[in-house]
Amino acid sequence: MFRDEGYDNDTLEDEEEAIMSSAIPSKVDPLDFVYTNIPDTTHILKLDANCKHCKAKKIVSETDGFCCRNGQIELKQPEPIPELMRLWSSMDADSRHFRENIRFFNG
Template sequence: MISSIATYQKKHVLKTEENCRFCHAKKFKYETKKLCCRKGQIRLANADTPPELMRLWISNDSDARHFRNNIRFFNGHFSFTTLYCHLDRDTTDMRTTGGIYTFQAHGQIYHNIHSFGNSR
């Protein structure tokens, strides 16, 4: 019997890079020091975790356990989507604005996710 589940024999782990000394962002090799916070010039407020999301992580009720047991499934559904929109090039080009990358879309945005769970 052939299984459709891929198994990996060897893991690849990226080398640890030093976090940004200003905002502590995790970095990949060759990322510039200005990419995350422009060397401390830009400060973002920390967003609190929404109560419903926190409940899914810490609660022991059935839907929270279901969420934790199937998190890879849910995450995979959100990653395979298509986005169509009109992109505002004036705010997305860091070379001309001198700031951080900003994604600004105009008009409607379409996002398609197949149904979760069983198709009963």
């Protein structure tokens, strides 16, 4: 902004402040729009009896055999890797380093 001889610095600052204060409402929450439609309750699926073949948890609308085709499919349970079990359960320096940096190793 150019400075004219007739204007004072204080006058310019007062005018700019008046313009800024009139352009921005002082009591408007910018996140108000985000939080206006939050539901009061949540929907939780009702559980049914576990599968008699694989013992998987089921919900009410799930059909029989959905998880394991009535016992036709059997998932193999992997054997735990001894070195990983040691790193997870031991208290030595390597194990502590592994647990402290688990996100790095997982990546």
